[in-house]
Amino acid sequence: MGTDFSSLLSAIMPPSYVIPSDFDPSRHLSLVAKRRGVSPLKGMQKYLGTPGLLSMAGGLPNPDYFPFDELTANVLAHDQFPITPIGIATSRGTLDWLWNLFVTKPLKAAISVPKYSNQPDDIQLSTALQYQMAKGIPHYISLCREIVAKIHKPGYSNWEVLADDGNTDGWAKCVQTFCNPGEAVLYDEWTYPSALAAMKPYGVSAVPVAIDQQGMCSNNLREILESWDDNVRGSPRPHLMYIVPIGQNPTGATMGVERKQAIYDICVEYDVLIVEDDPYFFLQLGDYLPPAMRSTKYQDADQVFIDHLSPSFLRFDHQGRVIRLETFSKTIAPGCRLxxxxxxxxxxxxxxxxxxxxxxxxxxxxxxLVTTLLEQWKYEGYIRWLHGLAVQYARRRTLFVDLLMQKFDIEIQSPCVDSKRSANIVYSAYQKLSPYAADIEKGRRPHIFTFTPPTSGMFVWLKFNLDGHRRTPEDGDETTETLFWISVVKEGLLIGPGGMFAADQSVAKNSTAGHFRISFSTIKDEEMIAAVNMLAKAVDKFYA
Amino acid sequence: MGTDFSSLLSAIMPPSYVIPSDFDPSRHLSLVAKRRGVSPLKGMQKYLGTPGLLSMAGGLPNPDYFPFDELTANVLAHDQFPITPIGIATSRGTLDWLWNLFVTKPLKAAISVPKYSNQPDDIQLSTALQYQMAKGIPHYISLCREIVAKIHKPGYSNWEVLADDGNTDGWAKCVQTFCNPGEAVLYDEWTYPSALAAMKPYGVSAVPVAIDQQGMCSNNLREILESWDDNVRGSPRPHLMYIVPIGQNPTGATMGVERKQAIYDICVEYDVLIVEDDPYFFLQLGDYLPPAMRSTKYQDADQVFIDHLSPSFLRFDHQGRVIRLETFSKTIAPGCRLxxxxxxxxxxxxxxxxxxxxxxxxxxxxxxLVTTLLEQWKYEGYIRWLHGLAVQYARRRTLFVDLLMQKFDIEIQSPCVDSKRSANIVYSAYQKLSPYAADIEKGRRPHIFTFTPPTSGMFVWLKFNLDGHRRTPEDGDETTETLFWISVVKEGLLIGPGGMFAADQSVAKNSTAGHFRISFSTIKDEEMIAAVNMLAKAVDKFYA
Incomplete structure (x- = not known):
């Protein structure tokens, strides 16, 4: 037989799980993992395939009765999208630099998954469609481990990966595992509303931390933790942080290395776990350069693309206090829920x-399907795919900012365009006047909005100065932000009002400023041109 | 434009959700739905396709960049499995009645899903792999509604369906939505351990209710609710019940109509919501009949199969207090997570x-994939598929019980085999002696185990009388159940020890009885014969 009865027994009848005995208190990580019941059946499943042991123990349906017999998919090639220059400005200042990078005739290949394979370790529907270990099928775990090891390079060695249903699911499980009712979590002051909504029913509140063009400000984080008073705040000092450090949702901000190190160090000092929700990691687009400054020679090798990515918090993590959430939603498709x-x-x-x-x-x-696709592409192919995607989204970002540059008078507040710091540059937009009037007026009139061209993600965050709007009785109790948002919708354009992204809703409602998240990810080129015209028209009418 | 701005606004900036205004307090349902934050972005998504409105509001990746271009699957035919007689006993009493019902050459068909379709309402990967309304794609919701309307026929009209990731997910969401810390939930005294584990981290406890051959006993349920004392129990009177009424896990019990009506009425009286976890609903196998009583003429029409199914609690639900969880895990495959x-x-x-x-x-x-398969099969085809599945599992159940009948001396406690009440019949098993010795000994020796052949599901529940075992010092602190379980494993057979299914673990540990869940769903015929021999050998050794 050769069965190890004691381990079999302990798998089926595990001791109550509390904190594992290998927990190292010298790391002084928060003792936050809650006591959670374990399903003994899951432990037993490991033994279901033990050689020489017949099983009538599992609650498994018979795979012979799964109606799916073979799965096939036509897939795009890993080099479907070019990585050639993203655009060349012409002397005419028109949009003809926008050559179409999308190869209209897809380079299809096929992948397929059989129901039964001769090799028990092969990917096959008879096992993949059966009840599984919750952490994922072994092939999937392997490819995730490869990405983490080669790209994120955590600062410690015994990290683990486990599958989830995407980052929203991953975050919900973090809330439910690490938070108790009455606790508070550190957030960017503008943040992803579903992440906030996931905490609310559990009596967990958000503590907003100020953000700038690089995202969360380390000095404000320190102030908050340093001055924390349980009695004043009504909850214990936070031991958990939720952060989207790259292509932040909604502001598009991307955090550099120094800032990440500073925030990590503060989290060590105050024993805060960092949940890094990083769906836009591979959509790092590079700096936006005004047309005149663009090179036609841009074409990095794939490895150069990877090497220049702003690193994950894992890179700084020498204590194991980072919980990184990664997803195929933006690199393959959201409907994968993987x-x-x-x-x-x-x-x-x-x-x-x-x-x-x-x-x-x-x-x-x-x-x-995702595992078979990536196994066919191989690691190098997937990197090439990601590089191609980033170039595609970069082209969209660039078109959108170019259009803003054309429809508004733009003042670049840091004239020294240093590519390493372009994330810090603020663009101020003024109403477009005739060239003559513009020369006269510049500097004397208030700006309409400011923004920083994003270096990652899908979003441009416009901060409007709406003070100039004269309110009328018909405006009622609506915030100025909502009034302007309605003006834009009336022109025929839907954008994301900032209020919905406020970690502290009372701040959003009392502000006279207006914030808007604009996504350049899906709209067609010609529609984007129309959309920016609509935005400009709404501005003209709102200030008329 | 034609856009309804007020509804657009309220979708984006919804009022705080509490209990909807159409809540009817005259039904006196528990006011248990917790306040839960809503993601305003989700509300806005409904408007993303509004004609005439350009959108740069959503946080959606571009479907042109989804690498999956077309999906194809070979699938079994809806009539893959015969519905002809499940077995004929021969005069020789051997196993040759077991003709192989499995058609070894699968009747394959193909289904396919394109990335883009000309019709926006068609199923297509460009929308199905995009972010979606959480309640499911419209085609999927339609087919679920059809099944509920035609088969379950709820007792009220405005019921809703929404997709989930299977019943474990559905139950977890019920716990998180309906339960507050410190509350208690009504359970069968033997139950699905993962359901218990899902509550534990939230500080919600289980109140076990006695069960018999039909599952939860209505008289014990009434006693518990009637005599409830918050101070003694340490929690308010339960307002939620978790129940697996058909092919109960682990006991295999199936609840009849009268019992369901009685339990529903008590839940109305004490304002208890019923969460009906019903994965085995379509695995209703019919009665087990001893070989001599079997007809060779069995072949119901598919609609007769459906009409004879024990109904869902929904059928009795005139108040909307039943939350029914249904899954494709047992009828298509668990890995669908659907x-x-x-x-x-x-x-x-x-x-x-x-x-x-x-x-x-x-x-x-x-x-x-599931929706396209079922749309190809159509409702009638799916019913035929389910009928075929039930016959397959019935054949497995029958083989297993036949084998027990052969390896043990069986006494049927209710000799009047009435097909309508066969769920109530108790089979008592004795060690097999020679025919001569058996005649002499019958009635004088203690039975080894009792069971009721299940009429649904995948499990047979054996209740062992282990008092006869003489403990030795080597037995240590292990329960007698664990000792016998080890004996069975040593013979080479893994079965499910009852202790893991106890809603109240202290009961399980102090009991001298042993309970075992045996699954007949996956094991091959020849292995099942070997398995029953192993069980009989373990019995012989344990009582030696």
Missing amino acids: GWTTCAPLFAERLERASETSTQAPCGFSQV | GWTTCAPLFAERLERASETSTQAPCGFSQV
Whole structure:
């Protein structure tokens, strides 16, 4: 037989899980992982395939009765999208620099997954569509580990990865695992509203931290933690941070290395766990350069693209206090509902328990299709795919900013365009006047909005100065932001009003400023041109 | 334009959700739906396709960049499995009645899903793999509604369905939506351990209710609720019940109509919501009949199969207090991670909010593949498929019980085999002696175990009488159940020890009885024969 009865027994009848015995208190990580019941059946499943042991123990349907017999997909090639220059400004200042990078005739290949394979370790529907270990099928875990090891390079060695249903799911499990009612979590002051909504029912509140063009400000973070008074705040000092450090949602901000190091160090000092929600990591687009400054020679090698990416918090993580949420939603498709969490073993074990009693493993179709695609492309092919995607989104970002430059008078507040610091440059937009009037007026009239061209992600964040609007009785109680938003909708354009992204709603409602998140990810070129015209018209009417 | 600005605004900036204004207090349903933050972005998504309105509002990746271009699957035919007689006993009493019902040459067909279709309402990857409404794609919702309307026929009219990631996910969302810390939930005394584990981290406890061959006992339920004392129990009277009424896990019990009506009425009286976790609904196998009593003429029409199914609690639900969890895990495959919840609009709205901030919509691959398969089969084809499945599992159940009948001396406690009440019949098993010795000994020796052949599901529940075992010092502190379980494993057979299914673990540990869940769903015929021999050998040794 050769069965190890004691380990079999302990798998089926595990001791109550509290903190594992290998927990190292010298790291003084918050003792936050909650006691969570474990399903003993899951432990037993490991033994279901033990040689020589017949099983009538599992609650498994018979795979012979799965109606899916073979799965095939036509897929794009890993080099579907070019990585050639993203645009060349012409002397005419028109838009004809926008050559179409999209190859209209797709280079298709096929992948397929059989129901049964001769090799038990192969990817096959008979096992992938069966009940699975919640942390994912082994092939999927392997490819996630490869990405983490080669790209993120965590600052410690025994990190773990486990599958989840995407970052929203990953964050919900973090809230439910690490937070107790009455606690508070550190947030960017403008943030992803679903992340806030995931905490609300559990009695967990948000503590907004100020942000700038690089995202969360380390000095404000320190002030908040340093001056924390449980009695004044009504909750214990936060031990958890939620942060989107790259292509931040909604502001598009990307955090540089120094800022990340500073924030990590403060989290060490105050024992804060960092949940890094990083869906836009591979959509790092490079700096926006005004047309006159663009080179036609841009074409990095794929590895250069990877080497220049702003690193994950994992890179700085020598203590295992970062829980990184990564997803295929932006690099493959959101409907995959497939991502993974990278974290220390202590937390991985807790989060796996959370999956076992909620989502279980991610969808088997998704796991096999994404895994088979990436195994066919191989690591190098996937990197090439990501590089191509980034160039595509960069082109969209550039077109949108170019259009703003054309429809408004733009003043660049830091004239020294240093590519390493372009994330800090503020563009101020003024109403477009005739060239003659513009020369006279410049500097004397108030700007309409400011923005920083994003270096990552899908969003441009416009900060409007709406003080100049004269309110009328018909405006009622609406905020000025809402009034302007309605003006834009009336022109025929839907954009994201900033109020919905405020971590502290009272701030958003009392502000006279207006903020808007504008996404350049899906709109067609000709529609984008129309959209910026609509925005300019709405501005003209709002200030008329 | 034609845009309704006020509804657009309220979708984007919804009022804080509490209980909807159409909540009818005359129904005196528990006011249990928790206040839950709603993501305003989700509300706005409804307007993204408004004609004449350009959108730069959504945070959506571009579907042109989804690498999956077309999805194809070979699938079994809806009539793959015969519905002909499940077995004929021969005069020789051997196993040759077991003709192989599995058609070894699959009747394959193909389904396929394009990336783009000319018709916007068609199923297509460009929308199914995009962010979606959490409640599911419209085609999927339609087919779930058809099943509920035609088969379950709820007792009220405005029920809703919404997609989830299977019943474990559905139950986790119910716990998180309906329960507050310190509350208690009504359970079968033997139950699905993952359901218990899903509550534990939220400080919600289980109140076990006694069960018999039909599952939860209505008289014990009434006693518990009637005599409830918050101070003694340490929690308010439960307002939520978790129940697996058909093919109960682990006991295999199936609840009849009268019992369901009685339990529903008590829940009305004490204002208890019923969460009906019903994965085995379509695996209703019919009665087990001893070989001599079997007819060779069995072949019901598909509609007769459907008409004879024990109905869902929904059928009795005139108040909208049943939350039914249904899944494709047992009828298609568990790896689909796809199911749906049927409930009153009040609760559907809350549960949709819960999905938006955790799983979001179920996997798009799964939704399109399952929906396309069922649309190709059509409703009638799916019913035929389910009928075929039930016959397959019935044949497995029958083989297993036949084998027990052969390896043990069986006494049937209710000799009047009435097919309508066969769920109540108790089979008592004795060690097999020679025919001569058996005749002498019958009635004088203690039985080894009792069971009721299940009429649904995948499990047989054996209740062992282990008092006869003489403990030795080597037994240590292990329960007698664990000792016998080890004996069975040593023979080479893994079965599910009952202890893991106890809603109250202290009961399980102090009991001298042993309970075992045995699954007949996946094991091959020849292995099942070997497995029953191993069980009999373990019995012989344990009592030696």
